[in-house]
Amino acid sequence: MAKPVEIRSKDHFDTVLRESRVVVAYFYSNGSIESKNIAPYYDELSKLISKPKATLVKINTEAQRPLAAEFAVTTPPTFILFRDGAIADKVKGANPHGLLSLIEKLSKDVESGGEGSIRAGSGGLAWRGADLPRGYTDISDVVDVRGLELLNADTDFSVRTLFSKSKPSALDKSPSTSDEKDWVESDTDEQLLLFVPFNSATKLHTLQLTSLPPMDNNDEDDDEETPMRPKTIKLFTNRPHNLGFDEADDINPTQTIEIGEADWNSNGTANLPLRFVRFQNISSLVIFVVDGDGDSDKVRLDRVRLIGESGEKREMGKLEKIGDEPGE
Structure with missing residues (x-):
């Protein structure tokens, strides 16, 4: 052996x-x-x-x-x-x-x-922070984690942890004695740019973001250091590499999403529907966190999940039905 x-x-x-x-x-x-x-x-x-x-x-x-x-x-x-x-x-x-x-x-x-x-979509034990939309699966396993890139991240964190299959440590009822961090935070300001390449062409239906910043901080002097949840995100598709912050501000995104307080569930997860007709043949995704939901200089992300279809074709009738959804 x-x-x-x-x-x-x-x-x-x-x-x-x-x-x-x-x-x-x-x-x-x-x-x-x-x-x-x-x-x-x-x-x-x-x-x-x-x-x-x-x-x-x-x-x-x-x-x-x-x-x-x-x-x-x-x-x-x-x-x-x-x-x-x-x-x-x-x-x-x-x-x-x-x-x-x-x-x-x-x-x-x-x-x-x-x-x-x-494989998160095959009925395994991978953790998810929100229910799946009917007819779709967790396809986060299409992510090529070796090509992940996260700009403006604090150096104490690893970008790969965002796609970990495990339950975020912040949801554990018993306090952790480990100094290990299984989330990411921004560094110099509240913006993050995450480049996510895929191993195969993908149809994305929903983006699930989990953010679990500490909620029991009462010291106003620490407000700038206590991380926030994302508020505004912009999504860009089929980019060969990550964008720069100036570029992300200047070009039109595939979709812009405003996340309200009510969008976060008890697991700290926001279930964000995408304009499915715009996310039909995706080889990469750039997630631009524009700002957070408070006055801090940091934002926090614990997990990212991609919901949709990978390697499968839908019947034409269902495609037409999706294209007729309100707001498209």
């Missing part, structure tokens, strides 16, 4: 994520006793799971600092399970029981041919 692959660079890891649908990454440190203690358990995992169904890798956090920073690994050892290039699960510390749980999840995915909870 092959040993885990030692990652040599960020490009090397991106290649592994691109070529393997399921990847387990072991982030370790040579100076960590816990890393040395847990290493034999990881070697046992490599004997249970075979390539090409899954790839196991090792990443030295000291030699590969950019990767450790990208995936917010601050306390090796840390194990991360990737599905389709996105983080699906994470275990921190020398925790054999947690690693065993990760092995069981991975084994189930492998046994099901890499499906199961990997």
